[in-house]
Amino acid sequence: MIDSYFDGGLLQLIGYKLFGFLLTVCTLGIGAPWAIWLIYNWEINHTVINGQRLYFDGTVLNLYAHWIKWLLLTIITFGIYGFWVCIAVKKWKTKHTHFI
Template identity: 65%
Template sequence: MKELQQESYFDGGLLQLIGWTIVGALITIFTIGICFPWALCMIQKWEASHTVINGHRLYFDGTAM
């Protein structure tokens, strides 16, 4: 029996990704690197929430701690 292959795609926009990256960089710069882990998690969460693999949306629940 042949399996149905479900769709995989990314539904985030390039401008949104650039915006989140700039916000993360500014947070890192203004806190002298202390909040880098938080900024990185913020960007990873955005990327995961806009990615669908085999019909399942990814979920990121990491923390900066």
């Protein structure tokens, strides 16, 4: 059986999370998709499953486009679609995650 592991470090995670938080706060939330993308990209690119490294090909612009669509759907449905946004984000993340 081939090992699965994560080779990212704690200091890297703290740095990415802190940068993402500051980016989101300093841009009044506009930078949130970029912060989310940074963390997903780091997390996935440091993951190995059954000896195969994962890579992430999602882009910030693609996430922004989806983010705007999800925001509009949430507004149009008076917040109801907001319950499905976390599922939509997971689907987007999964769609752009591949084995090398």
